[in-house]
Amino acid sequence: MTFFDFLTLIGGLALFLYGMDTMSTSLNNISGSQMKAIMTDLTSNRLKAVLLGAAVTALVQSSSGTTVIVVGLVNSAVMTLSQAVGVIMGANVGTTMTAWLLSLTSLSSENFFVQLLKPTSFSPVLAMVGVVMQMVAKSEKKIEIGRVMLGFAVLMFGMETMSAAMEPLAESPEFGKTLLLFSNPVLGILAGTIVTAVIQSSSASVGILQSLAATGIVTYSTAMPIIFGQNIGTCATALLSTIGAKRNAKRAAIIHLLFNMIGTVLFSAVFYLINYLRPFSFMSEYINAVGIAIIHTTFNILTTIVLLPQAKRLEELAIRLIPFTQEDYEERDEEFQKLDDRLLETPSIALSQTFDLSVAMLEYAREALFLSVSLVDAYDQKKYQRVRSLESRVDRYEDRLGSYLVHIGNRTLIEKDSKKLNIILHSLNDIERIADHAKNISEAANEMQEKQFIFSQQAREELRVYGQAVLDMVDKTIEIYIDDDVIGASRIEPLEDVIDYLNDEMKLRHVKRIRKGTCSIELGFVLMEITTSLERVADHCSNIAVSIITVNTDTFESHQYLNKVAKDDEAFLKEYRFNREKYKLPMKKEFVKKREVKEVEIEKVPESPLTAAEGDGLSPN
Numbered sequence: 001m002t003f004f005d006f007l008t009l010i011g012g013l014a015l016f017l018y019g020m021d022t023m024s025t026s027l028n029n030i031s032g033s034q035m036k037a038i039m040t041d042l043t044s045n046r047l048k049a050v051l052l053g054a055a056v057t058a059l060v061q062s063s064s065g066t067t068v069i070v071v072g073l074v075n076s077a078v079m080t081l082s083q084a085v086g087v088i089m090g091a092n093v094g095t096t097m098t099a100w101l102l103s104l105t106s107l108s109s110e111n112f113f114v115q116l117l118k119p120t121s122f123s124p125v126l127a128m129v130g131v132v133m134q135m136v137a138k139s140e141k142k143i144e145i146g147r148v149m150l151g152f153a154v155l156m157f158g159m160e161t162m163s164a165a166m167e168p169l170a171e172s173p174e175f176g177k178t179l180l181l182f183s184n185p186v187l188g189i190l191a192g193t194i195v196t197a198v199i200q201s202s203s204a205s206v207g208i209l210q211s212l213a214a215t216g217i218v219t220y221s222t223a224m225p226i227i228f229g230q231n232i233g234t235c236a237t238a239l240l241s242t243i244g245a246k247r248n249a250k251r252a253a254i255i256h257l258l259f260n261m262i263g264t265v266l267f268s269a270v271f272y273l274i275n276y277l278r279p280f281s282f283m284s285e286y287i288n289a290v291g292i293a294i295i296h297t298t299f300n301i302l303t304t305i306v307l308l309p310q311a312k313r314l315e316e317l318a319i320r321l322i323p324f325t326q327e328d329y330e331e332r333d334e335e336f337q338k339l340d341d342r343l344l345e346t347p348s349i350a351l352s353q354t355f356d357l358s359v360a361m362l363e364y365a366r367e368a369l370f371l372s373v374s375l376v377d378a379y380d381q382k383k384y385q386r387v388r389s390l391e392s393r394v395d396r397y398e399d400r401l402g403s404y405l406v407h408i409g410n411r412t413l414i415e416k417d418s419k420k421l422n423i424i425l426h427s428l429n430d431i432e433r434i435a436d437h438a439k440n441i442s443e444a445a446n447e448m449q450e451k452q453f454i455f456s457q458q459a460r461e462e463l464r465v466y467g468q469a470v471l472d473m474v475d476k477t478i479e480i481y482i483d484d485d486v487i488g489a490s491r492i493e494p495l496e497d498v499i500d501y502l503n504d505e506m507k508l509r510h511v512k513r514i515r516k517g518t519c520s521i522e523l524g525f526v527l528m529e530i531t532t533s534l535e536r537v538a539d540h541c542s543n544i545a546v547s548i549i550t551v552n553t554d555t556f557e558s559h560q561y562l563n564k565v566a567k568d569d570e571a572f573l574k575e576y577r578f579n580r581e582k583y584k585l586p587m588k589k590e591f592v593k594k595r596e597v598k599e600v601e602i603e604k605v606p607e608s609p610l611t612a613a614e615g616d617g618l619s620p621n
Contacts, residue, residue: 005165012161012211017204019155025412026147046086046311050304053090063095063202064237067256069349071241072342075249081318084252085311089259092231092300098203099293102156102210127153140415155207162211183221185228185268192229202234206296210289220291221283227295228268231260241342249342251318258314263303339404347411351420354404358424359482361397362431364390366474368438369537373467375445376530377460387442394435398428419551420484426547427481430540434474437533437540444529453523461586462509463530466502469583470534473499477541486552492545494575498583499538505585506531 057066070087073079079087126149133146182188196205209226212218238253275283307314338353368390371383405425413421447453455463473495480488510524 009165016158023151026144049086050090053087054094057091057094058097063091066091067238072340074252096297103289103293123153123156185225188225189229192226193233196230196233197236254318365435372438372441379449391435391439398432430543440533489545489548496542498579503535
């Protein structure tokens with residue numbers, strides 16, 4: 001093997017690894033958004049968990065990737081250790097699919113259809129189709145499928161290049177003697193472990209061995225211990241991913257290591273004992289890529305069959321190696337376990353975790369608002385303290401989610417996830433401000449309690465209607481945020497304009513009460529603090545709704561969207577009138593007749609919901 005052959009080998013390995021990484025990343029992007037839900041929902045039964053682990057790994061072409069995801073989900077308390085065991089076992093079975101794909105390079109026949117199955121025949125076609133799809137496709141999913149095709153073609157080309165570069169080794173007696181050393185089971189297992197641990201991929205390690213086998217100089221006795229060792233070496237990625245992880249996540253990685261080590265010891269002991277008593281004739285024969293795939297698959301399936309019934313004992317052994325401490329109990333109370341850095345390798349899952357927490361953040365803000373509004377009617381010190389606690393918690397959520405989203409944003413995202421990221425980012429500050437205004441309302445209620453202020457019956461009834469309108473708006477905002485509902489979001493702006501109207505109407509009524517002497521100026525300031533805070537909450541709900549609309553419609557400018565809302569838009573005005581009727585402020589009897597006349601006038605000449613006086617619903621606060 002000359003120096004230039006060695007350079008070709010390095011180039012082929014680089015293409016092989018790049019193609020595998022491209023294919024794995026794109027497959028992750030296609031399936032990642034559903035992967036978390038599938039992995040957490042279908043792991044109640046161990047056999048289902050094994051099948052799931054095998055399917056996911058075959059799909060993303062990486063047992064290490066699947067295991068790292070499992071470690072991240074266990075670390076974030078989304079998946080239990082018991083659920084993780086089956087998935088980890090299945091991942092070892094699923095990774096054998098790569099070996100079978102790579103074994104296609106060894107096909108040899110004069111038959112036309114068999115020739116078509118060889119990578120040298122169909123890889124160029126896949127590469128061209130993949131390039132065309134990336135150039136002309138509009139759908140993000142189709143673009144990713146094109147990348148998968150191109151990645152697979154590059155992988156196969158790298159495989160062929162490595163095989164060609166290694167052909168001179170077949171003529172080297174020195175290399176043949178070196179290979180004989182690995183016929184020793186201990187040395188072979190050690191070599192397979194080290195090589196796989198260094199390149200961080202059992203699939204790549206198996207691919208290199210298959211390329212070497214294509215030269216016709218690797219025997220079964222040499223290949224088998226190396227294959228056994230490759231299964232141990234693949235655990236290195238999961239073990240490295242547990243640095244800084246919670247103890248339960250470390251146990252998941254340990255289970256992965258125990259599974260492969262115990263499987264290797266048992267399989268090797270049984271196989272070599274039988275071989276010693278009655279030697280296998282095929283051990284001295286040369287192995288090809290298909291033979292390597294068969295051994296790799298047989299080893300992993302048999303290991304899974306033997307150890308699956310012992311899954312509980314594996315879990316117990318991992319707990320003994322990493323015993324429970326006070327840290328385990330403290331971890332259960334942490335609020336941000338879902339934000340695990342390991343999940344950043346699969347951005348769609350990391351984003352899903354973040355979205356779940358942003359929904360929780362919005363629910364906390366809603367609870368704070370509900371409690372603060374109730375305090376105005378009936379003050380309770382415990383509720384007041386709860387509002388302050390919720391506001392502080394929402395602040396922490398904004399800091400942690402914002403930082404984590406920045407890391408996700410630095411990863412490659414498909415269009416759907418990129419839009420979701422933008423919506424969450426645009427909404428975090430608005431959610432935090434809702435909690436701030438809830439706190440302001442609670443402080444106003446606390447001031448009323450301390451100074452023994454009491455609103456008039458009329459003012460209290462008006463506040464109930466006004467407060468209910470805002471609470472209903474928050475509930476609707478949560479619904480459209482969870483469902484990413486553009487149509488539902490379009491109904492938020494008419495309600496926001498009605499709330500602006502209610503706010504102005506309450507101010508006018510308050511001024512009238514001051515003039516009549518039925519309300520003090522000092523109490524009026526408290527009322528204005530409450531009504532202004534509620535109106536600002538509506539503004540922030542509007543901001544969230546507008547973000548959902550603009551991001552999904554590629555407008556990306558809230559004012560641009562609001563300016564498109566026509567003053568004579570019948571659907572908008574219909575929704576506006578409906579909400580005006582639903583949230584009518586109560587009236588004193590002497591004003592009923594006069595008010596009825598005004599309502600008739602409104603029906604005849606609809607008031608524009610987007611006048612300069614009412615504003616555009618986007619408060620800087």
